Amino acid sequence: MLFNSPIYIFLFLPIAVLIYFLLNKHSNEAVGKGWLVLASLFFYGYWNANYLVLIIASMLVNYAVGSLLRKQSGEERLEKRRKRILILGIVFNLSLLGYFKYADFFIENINLFAETNIASLDLILPLAISFFTFQQIAYIVDCYKDITNEYDFLNYALFVTFFPQLIAGPIVHHKQMMPQFVSQQNSLVNWENIALGVYIFFIGLLKKVVIADTFAEWANVGFANTESLNFFDAWGASLSYTFQLYYDFSGYTDMAIGAALLFNIRLPVNFNSPYKAVNIQDFWRRWHITLSNWLRDYIYIPLGGSHASKFKIYRNIMLTFVLGGLWHGAGWTFILWGVLHGSALVIHRLWHKTRIKLPKVIAWFITFQFVNIAWIFFRADSVSSALNMIRAMADVSNISISPTFHNLIIYFSPIHLPKFSFVGDDSIFSILTLEYILIFGASALLMPNSLQIIRFIPRKTKLGFRETPLFLALLVLMASLSFLTFIGNASQSEFLYFNF
Amino acid sequence: MKQKQTKFFLLASLVLIITIAVIYISIFRLQVGSSVSAGWWIKSVYDYKEHFTEQIKEPKIIIASGSNALFGVDSRVITSITGYPSTSLSVHAGLNLDFLYFKIQKHLKQGDILVMPLEYFYYYNTEEILSQWFVSNMIAWGETEYLDKISFLSYLAFIANTPKERILNGLYHLGKKSKLPSKNEVMNELKEIHNKKNYKFYGYSHRSLNKYGDILAPKRPNDVVSSIFFNTGEDYTTTNTELDPAFLADFEKIQKLADLRGAKLILTWPVTMRNKLFDLGTEPHQARVSLLSEKLSENGVKIECEPGLFNLHYKFFLNDRYHLNSVGANIRSISLGNCIKGLIENRVETYTFESSLEKVKALEAKYNYGSSGLEWKEVDKTYSAHLRPH
Numbered sequence: 001m002l003f004n005s006p007i008y009i010f011l012f013l014p015i016a017v018l019i020y021f022l023l024n025k026h027s028n029e030a031v032g033k034g035w036l037v038l039a040s041l042f043f044y045g046y047w048n049a050n051y052l053v054l055i056i057a058s059m060l061v062n063y064a065v066g067s068l069l070r071k072q073s074g075e076e077r078l079e080k081r082r083k084r085i086l087i088l089g090i091v092f093n094l095s096l097l098g099y100f101k102y103a104d105f106f107i108e109n110i111n112l113f114a115e116t117n118i119a120s121l122d123l124i125l126p127l128a129i130s131f132f133t134f135q136q137i138a139y140i141v142d143c144y145k146d147i148t149n150e151y152d153f154l155n156y157a158l159f160v161t162f163f164p165q166l167i168a169g170p171i172v173h174h175k176q177m178m179p180q181f182v183s184q185q186n187s188l189v190n191w192e193n194i195a196l197g198v199y200i201f202f203i204g205l206l207k208k209v210v211i212a213d214t215f216a217e218w219a220n221v222g223f224a225n226t227e228s229l230n231f232f233d234a235w236g237a238s239l240s241y242t243f244q245l246y247y248d249f250s251g252y253t254d255m256a257i258g259a260a261l262l263f264n265i266r267l268p269v270n271f272n273s274p275y276k277a278v279n280i281q282d283f284w285r286r287w288h289i290t291l292s293n294w295l296r297d298y299i300y301i302p303l304g305g306s307h308a309s310k311f312k313i314y315r316n317i318m319l320t321f322v323l324g325g326l327w328h329g330a331g332w333t334f335i336l337w338g339v340l341h342g343s344a345l346v347i348h349r350l351w352h353k354t355r356i357k358l359p360k361v362i363a364w365f366i367t368f369q370f371v372n373i374a375w376i377f378f379r380a381d382s383v384s385s386a387l388n389m390i391r392a393m394a395d396v397s398n399i400s401i402s403p404t405f406h407n408l409i410i411y412f413s414p415i416h417l418p419k420f421s422f423v424g425d426d427s428i429f430s431i432l433t434l435e436y437i438l439i440f441g442a443s444a445l446l447m448p449n450s451l452q453i454i455r456f457i458p459r460k461t462k463l464g465f466r467e468t469p470l471f472l473a474l475l476v477l478m479a480s481l482s483f484l485t486f487i488g489n490a491s492q493s494e495f496l497y498f499n500f
Numbered sequence: 501m502k503q504k505q506t507k508f509f510l511l512a513s514l515v516l517i518i519t520i521a522v523i524y525i526s527i528f529r530l531q532v533g534s535s536v537s538a539g540w541w542i543k544s545v546y547d548y549k550e551h552f553t554e555q556i557k558e559p560k561i562i563i564a565s566g567s568n569a570l571f572g573v574d575s576r577v578i579t580s581i582t583g584y585p586s587t588s589l590s591v592h593a594g595l596n597l598d599f600l601y602f603k604i605q606k607h608l609k610q611g612d613i614l615v616m617p618l619e620y621f622y623y624y625n626t627e628e629i630l631s632q633w634f635v636s637n638m639i640a641w642g643e644t645e646y647l648d649k650i651s652f653l654s655y656l657a658f659i660a661n662t663p664k665e666r667i668l669n670g671l672y673h674l675g676k677k678s679k680l681p682s683k684n685e686v687m688n689e690l691k692e693i694h695n696k697k698n699y700k701f702y703g704y705s706h707r708s709l710n711k712y713g714d715i716l717a718p719k720r721p722n723d724v725v726s727s728i729f730f731n732t733g734e735d736y737t738t739t740n741t742e743l744d745p746a747f748l749a750d751f752e753k754i755q756k757l758a759d760l761r762g763a764k765l766i767l768t769w770p771v772t773m774r775n776k777l778f779d780l781g782t783e784p785h786q787a788r789v790s791l792l793s794e795k796l797s798e799n800g801v802k803i804e805c806e807p808g809l810f811n812l813h814y815k816f817f818l819n820d821r822y823h824l825n826s827v828g829a830n831i832r833s834i835s836l837g838n839c840i841k842g843l844i845e846n847r848v849e850t851y852t853f854e855s856s857l858e859k860v861k862a863l864e865a866k867y868n869y870g871s872s873g874l875e876w877k878e879v880d881k882t883y884s885a886h887l888r889p890h
Contacts, residue, residue: 006660023585025543191501191503191506191507191510192502192506194510195506195509195510198510198513467506467508467509471509472509472512472513472516474515475513476513476517476520479513479517480517480520483521484524484664487524487659487660487662487663487664
């Protein structure tokens with residue numbers, strides 16, 4: 001069930017909310033929570049009921065490991081045993097992830113390098129496995145460190161399965177979620193949260209169906225034909241993907257935050273206008289924040305973090321980002337993407353030491369272009385396909401524009417221009433592509449973001465949500481535009497991060 | 501105070517969104533039936549076919565599927581072999597199974613035999629819930645045929661699957677002269693054509709229908725057919741082995757209808773083109789067809805007859821991988837008629853792929869260019885005996 005499907009918007013979500021509060025009102029909270037866990041498991045099993053076994057087994061094992069670790073805490077003589085339990089727990093989680101997500105990648109590479117012929121497993125990646133595995137690794141590590149409280153299984157099950165964030169995050173931390181699940185205040189209807197939740201939900205829906213899905217059309221065509229792109233087409237396709245990914249993923253997150261708010265649950269901030277970043281470190285403080293935090297807390301710092309020799313710090317950064325790349329998918333393109341970002345962070349550290357400050361616009365431009373180029377590896381089917389696109393983006397000798405575009409330039413030019421010699425067929429880089437890139441690019445760069453609008457991130461803005469006629473009109477407009485956009489499209493498109 | 505304001509905000513949003521939805525639905529309803537370009541001929545073909553079917557006293561054979569039976573079944577041949585008057589409600593495979601259900605339920609009576617040689621794609625999962633072709637045609641001419649009969653929720657789903665451009669197009673053509681001849685016009689025109697007794701093929705038109713509601717198209721020159729069909733047809737079956745849940749649900753509905761009316765339902769194979777890309781004499785294609793049979797069986801659906809019996813050489817085709825010419829229709833109808841007869845008489849004849857292909861090849865050799873070898877006067881007698889008195 002997709003967040004942008006009518007069945008979710010008109011049936012599943014309203015029914016889940018309604019029954020949750022009815023149960024809370026007429027029976028005790030545990031029943032309400034039980035309902036929410038069941039609804040979440042239904043939501044997960046809607047794609048493929050077979051994988052319910054996997055998520056339930058993973059939840060049971062991790063809860064058992066966590067309970068065991070907590071029970072034995074504080075006793076020094078059991079310390080070794082606790083460590084073994086923790087290692088076993090982590091191995092269990094990584095094995096699940098490794099088997100379903102990376103087994104075929106390793107087989108493929110063994111076959112390639114050792115010239116063997118091992119048959120691939122052809123497994124279908126269970127949805128959300130990367131997300132719920134990471135959340136639970138964090139949980140058992142914190143149990144080992146003895147920084148978790150006693151949670152009952154129902155709250156734990158809700159923490160893992162809570163449907164608004166189950167499929168593609170934000171990656172939630174038990175410390176953020178558990179107090180909210182146990183708060184009695186949160187079991188009562190809160191109309192302000194509902195209004196805020198509905199508003200941010202429709203911002204997310206608009207981002208997904210109106211903006212991201214339109215960018216997707218150009219990006220998909222471009223990335224499917226990287227060997228035949230000209231200069232403008234290649235830029236059109238790469239920028240389209242850069243904005244598609246942002247609007248798609250942040251749109252999904254907005255919808256997740258909105259849905260969670262209906263239940264009085266506040267999910268963590270995951271995006272904070274990442275394309276406004278003026279250096280790569282700044283970018284990672286704004287992009288997929290919950291993943292960055294996880295990588296920092298559970299990989300970078302345990303590796304030694306910044307309290308080590310220069311070489312080790314750089315090694316730690318590189319390792320963290322290569323693993324971050326691998327987390328997104330089993331493929332060399334993701335590894336390369338991780339290497340690129342790791343290297344950029346190392347370079348940023350070195351640059352920082354020179355104390356040379358670039359003008360903000362230049363710093364922004366370099367950061368944005370780096371991110372844009374790196375996304376090409378993230379999106380391309382293969383390394384060679386990514387290189388083809390980058391080559392086309394640099395090949396100024398291969399310029400060709402669509403006839404409509406050409407005619408418009410001639411028409412609007414203040415001076416008389418001769419007919420261009422590089423007019424080709426209709427290309428990916430159409431007037432509409434340019435309009436979308438300019439309008440929604442500018443919006444990503446200049447406007448307050450959705451979380452600032454609902455005041456999850458503090459910022460002084462006149463666009464801050466209030467229950468006024470203006471926001472009523474905006475809400476109705478966003479909802480109508482979104483519904484109109486997916487009318488006539490028999491199937492809704494998946495969110496990009498569903499694949500990770 | 502604050503809570504009151506918030507509640508008002510939410511209520512007002514809901515009311516406004518519902519109002520916009522109601523306006524949209526009203527606009528949709530307004531343009532239903534406007535004369536946009538669509539497969540209007542299908543409606544006229546159905547007008548005649550249903551009229552012909554209504555004339556037959558039960559029990560009868562009804563053949564219902566897409567165009568593989570419009571072009572590929574000679575009802576007279578089926579009648580001659582089985583002794584049952586046969587009629588076909590098959591027109592276009594773009595019409596979904598739910599639509600066929602509505603057509604069937606108008607005509608299926610006790611003792612009837614419903615034969616469904618569905619095209620392969622009816623079985624498989626497709627991304628599209630309702631094809632845009634189907635949606636567009638139902639809005640054009642399907643109002644009383646389909647739209648008025650589906651549930652409110654299905655109606656909403658239908659609107660959600662209608663492209664906005666199609667609605668704008670409908671509004672643009674609102675009030676323009678209808679492209680649809682009236683049922684009377686269709687009947688009169690066909691009566692005149694049939695009285696002349698010199699059958700002509702007019703392409704996709706009700707005027708191509710013979711007296712029995714079939715289209716028996718002339719054979720085209722071999723070189724033309726070869727150039728079109730030598731290399732087409734591979735995508736009959738798909739590597740996607742999952743059956744469409746919508747197919748299973750709709751088929752169950754039809755099975756229940758047949759049980760309720762005391763009719764017999766026979767699901768069977770469509771006609772396919774035998775060329776180098778799809779040959780049921782070869783293992784990969786046999787495997788794919790067998791897989792479909794197994795999947796159906798796993799879901800409690802039995803598919804009758806042998807698919808090889810309907811795997812005809814490409815020279816017996818007209819203009820599409822499912823459209824036979826009249827010679828092909830004759831050969832296919834003989835195989836289908838014999839199969840139906842066997843099932844009626846509870847005679848189980850089992851063939852292998854090879855033996856069924858041998859059988860069809862023998863028929864191909866026998867009727868290559870000639871007539872069916874049947875006495876049409878005898879066939880007409882069978883129909884006459886079952887026609888309702890006017």
